[in-house]
Amino acid sequence: MKPSTKRNAARWLHMGVGSVIAAYIYSPWGQDPTFQFLTKMAVIPLTILSGLWLWKGHLVMRKFNFSTKAVAVILFFITLSSLSHAQNLPERVSSKRWGVEI
Secondary structure, three states: OOHHHHHHHHHHHHHHHHHHHHHHHHOHHHHOHHHHHHHHHHHHHHHHHHHHHHHHHHHHHHHHOOOHHHHHHHHHHHHHHHHHHHHHOOOOOOOOOOOOOO
16 A cells, blocks of 8 residues: 555544544534543544644654554554543543533
């Protein structure tokens, strides 16, 4: 796969998960506790990781000499660990949004 194709895939992933965050903020789905949980524990870390990858991914690949498959496995385990860490949260997720109270 060419580097430009990889960059475009990461860019589309970042825009896709960013649109989920926009839906969380501006749509009535943001009141649903399941959607809140999935957004906070899966979508936001994925957005952060894809943004960092777009910004400084070339330096990570150069410094550590990782293959693309190894990076994908590492990112998968980071996301999985954040999800398993989220299992310790209380049963009810509060409906408070970031700086916006209705």
